[in-house]
Amino acid sequence: MPKPTRHLALNAFLMSAGHHEAAWRSNATEPDDYLSLEHVVALAQTAERGLLDSIFFADVPFLGHPDRRPSESLDPTVKLAAIAAATSRIGLIGTASTTVEEPYNLARRFASLDRLSKGRAGWNVVTTATDQVGANYGITQWPGHDERYRRADEFVDVTLKLWGSWRDGAVVGDRSEGVWAAPSLVRPIDHHGEFFDVAGPLTVGRSEQGHPVVVQAGSSGPGIALAAKYAEAVFTAQRTIEDGRAFYAELKAATRKAGRNPDHLKILPGIVTVLGGTEAEARAKADALDDLIVLRHPHEQLAHATGLPVEQLPLDEPLPAAVRAPDDNTGSRYALTLELARRDNLTVRELLRRLGGGRGHRVFAGTPEQVADTIELWFTTGASDGFNVMPATLPDTLEEFVDHVVPILQQRGLFRTAYEGSTLREHYGLPVPGREDVAEVSRAG
Ligand SMILES: Cc1cc2nc3c(=O)[nH]c(=O)nc-3n(C[C@H](O)[C@H](O)[C@H](O)COP(=O)(O)O)c2cc1C
Known part of the structure; x- marks a missing residue:
């Protein structure tokens, strides 16, 4: 098979003791390790050792059933900032909700992470489906799906305007003339809309990658419309390759229709991995986990x-x-x-x-070879641009993926053997906002 010219993107979705509902009851995990900085740093370093594009933390600011599983959850951006200090390449993606947050706070928080990590941040835009969240924010009438997505649209628009309020070259740092930044390149946004009134500019300027990568994770009609308009990467739950191909075709077409280059939106379906030396061993591991639910x-x-x-x-x-x-x-x-x-x-x-096994995501129990086969099949036949790798238990399944699946993907010429860049945009092959023309010209050349 000829070597694909596209780059396979791999994101590690890190979830408490692992993605399996009963991961915390398995002897493979320490249930509350995920609350320790040493543990999450070690996970990020494992992902970086495997040359993965990024790590990702989900978030729902609501305490569910504390008796069901370890349910404390730390703020993703706080964790990612600490991880930034202990890593140098891995992309750092965190979730924040457009339904309960304010754009200025959020734009500033993620831009800060982006500056501190030298251009490695990504924001996973969610509208939050859990209505109980509202009571934590004084929202007595939880908005319906359409209204949440209308607010999300304006929210992302304002955030992008804030991130764009500093232009390239704004900081001149002219000590002799006493001019720090060129006023014409730092502008207010003066946004007035249905949900927000925001003056700007942001207190944070551009990073090495311009601004954080916009990630999105909703798959309904309005979710697809939002992704087509703004997202640069999409996390999605697709259980079969047919569903994966249909979703891929629909979203890429919607992106083209929205006037964007579909190559600038990476579609990453989730795959919950349970690995074994033989298929039977992997299956037995998965069954043993299911028995603990x-x-x-x-x-x-x-x-x-x-x-x-x-x-x-x-x-x-x-x-x-x-x-x-x-x-x-x-x-x-x-x-x-x-x-x-x-x-x-x-x-x-x-x-x-x-x-x-994975809250509706596809669960795949098999050998490293079989996992590599399914990744290759989806990637080369129009079902994905990469994967959201969701280890069933942590840290062991992530280590197994890095040590046994990544080398197979490399041997097949599907995955990088060294980082070529240092920003998240470089890893995903995305243009720097405001410099798209430069990216198009250099690719054409
Ligand atoms: C991989 C993945 C991760 C997600 N992470 C979150 C999350 O952290 N917080 C959240 O509220 N929703 C999360 N979601 C849910 C969606 O973002 C979305 O809010 C939900 O699916 C409802 O939107 P929809 O009806 O458009 O799908 C995630 C979805 C996927 C596929």
Whole structure:
């Protein structure tokens, strides 16, 4: 097979003890290690040793069931700033919500991370599907899906304007004339819209990569529209290669329609990895993890989503027909759940076990060779630009991925053997905002 000219992007999605619902109950993990700086730094260094593009932390500012699993969650940007000091190349992506935050604070926080890390920051834009979050922010009427996405659109627009309020070359640092920055290159934004009034400019100027990379993770209709307009990378849950290809084609077409170059948006489906020396060993590891799932909480969660009481969802029967129909308000993850149950004719128990593997993401148990095969197949046949690698347990599955899967991808000419750049944009192959023309010209040359 000829060597692909595209670059495969690999992001490590780091989640507490691992992505499996019961990861914290496994002997492979220390359940509260993820709250220690040494542990998260070591994970980031492992990802950097594997030459991965980036690491990523999700965030929902709401304490769920503290009895279900270790549920303290630290602010992603605080963790990433500490990790920045102990790494030099790996990209640093954190989640923040457009529904509960203010653009000026958020733009400043991520621009600060971008400056301190020398151009390695990324912001995962989410609208937050968990309505209980509102009560932590004095939001008595949680906005509906459409309104959340309308606010998100304006929020990202304001953030980009703030990040663009300093132009290239603004800092002249002329000691003899006593001029620090050229006033004509640092401008207010004077934004007045439906949700925000923001004067600007930002207190932080441009970084080595211009400004943080915009990442997005919603897959509903409005989610795709937002991604097409702004996102430079998209995290998504696609369970089959057919779904992956359909989503890829839809989003790339929407990006083109929005007047952007589709190559400047990288689509990264999630893959929860469970690795073994043989397929049987990997399968046994995955089964052992599934056996540790306590079904009570996910059962209640499913009942809440379907709009039915738990008693009407018996564990050993299929989902009843009376479940709530999915729509844009219920979000794309709920639609995925119903589709999974129906497609494979699962009982509620089987469905909960499947979901426990990775909250609706694709779970892949296999040998390093098999994981490399599936990555190659998706990448070379129009289903992805790379992957959001979601280790089932941490740190072991990440180490196994770096030590055993990455070398196979390198041997096949699919993945870098050294970092060529130092910013997140360079890793992903994205242009520096405001210098797109330069990027296009140099690529053409
Ligand atoms: C890989 C991945 C990571 C996500 N991380 C978060 C997160 O950290 N916080 C959050 O509120 N939503 C997160 N989401 C959910 C979406 O961003 C989105 O809010 C949700 O799916 C509802 O939007 P939708 O209906 O457009 O899909 C994530 C989704 C994916 C696929």
